[in-house]
Amino acid sequence: MTQPRFNAIGLAVADMGRSLEFYRALGLDVPDGAEDAPHAEIPLAPGVRLLLDTHASIAGFDPGFTPPSGGSGSLAFDCGDPAGVDAAYERMIAAGAASHLAPWDAFWGQRYAVVQDPDGNGVDFYAALPGATPPGS
Numbered sequence: 196m197t198q199p200r201f202n203a204i205g206l207a208v209a210d211m212g213r214s215l216e217f218y219r220a221l222g223l224d225v226p227d228g229a230e231d232a233p234h235a236e237i238p239l240a241p242g243v244r245l246l247l248d249t250h251a252s253i254a255g256f257d258p259g260f261t262p263p264s265g266g267s268g269s270l271a272f273d274c275g276d277p278a279g280v281d282a283a284y285e286r287m288i289a290a291g292a293a294s295h296l297a298p299w300d301a302f303w304g305q306r307y308a309v310v311q312d313p314d315g316n317g318v319d320f321y322a323a324l325p326g327a328t329p330p331g332s
Contacts, residue, residue: 204239204270205246206316207253207263211235213313214247220290221272221283221318245270269309269317276322277306283320284308292318300324 208214212230218237219225223245229235233252237245250262274280281298288294292310295317301307304327308320 202242203236203244203246204268205248206268206312206314207250207260208247208314209250209262210313211247211249217290217292217312218245218247220287220292264315266311266315266317269319271319271321274306274320274322277324280306280308280320280322284310287318304328 206214211232215225215230215235223237223239225237226235233249233255235247237247239245250260254260272283274283277298277300284294284298287310292312295309295311296307298306298308298320304324305321306324309317310320312318
């Protein structure tokens with residue numbers, strides 16, 4: 196018997212076009228023409244995808260589905276260095292993203308910031324501060 200293997204993160208979205216616009220602004224490789232589709236798949240890393248499904252699509256196979264309010268998860272992106280965190284945050288704010296946490300030097304040794312996608316899911320930007328010991332080391 197094959198063991199389960201992690202390969203995707205799924206998010207429910209209210210407006211596919213708006214969500215894809217957000218993830219394009221973030222720099223992800225969003226497939227062309229997916230704006231009117233009920234489902235979209237965006238590659239994140241080798242073998243890992245971000246799956247977006249409209250509320251209507253989910254309700255079509257799950258009659259008990261209730262759309263989440265205020266987001267239901269978060270994605271985290273390593274920005275390489277503290278300046279990269281600031282640049283990613285500013286780029287997304289300029290593209291219309293809502294700010295949740297402006298860039299700051301976190302006590303755990305990272306430059307850290309959070310914006311929200313159109314459905315309120317967090318998108319975290321982080322990078323190790325110079326001389327900091329990475330979390331979990």
